[in-house]
Amino acid sequence: MSYERIRAAKKRAVGTRETTKAVQKGLARVVFVARDAEAHVTEPLLSLCREKGIEVIMVDSMRELGRACGIEVSSASAAILEE
Template sequence: MSYEKVTQAKEIIVGTKQTVKALKASKVNELLVAEDADPAITSKVVNIAQEFHIPVTYVDSMKQLGKTCGIEVGAATVALIY
């Protein structure tokens, strides 16, 4: 399951603003996107990831993605650095 990738990553970046910065700095190896997140929020990040040829993996829920990252709130996007 994709959530396991979070625990295997050397570093994770939670949140769209920080994720966009990391993508533009070519630091990200993979992007996780919650399917239940607002497309208005995630589409910009996904487009940038595709521009930089970063693989995008969709996961079921923001709540589970946030929990996997160790935060109390949902996460729309998480950047993985290996």
């Protein structure tokens, strides 16, 4: 279910750097974070999402998150952006 939501999104940010920038600019509606990502990578993003009140959905796999976003590599996080 969670992967389908990001897969179907028309606009998205992929990767922790892009996702963090989208959250900071107020463009992210929902953020997806992989449980198997390293905490030092995802914790600053999770804190920022809590601070901004943005919904976070935890998914199981970096590899599956990357595939759902249409990329060949793993991704620790991604976001659905405002259209």
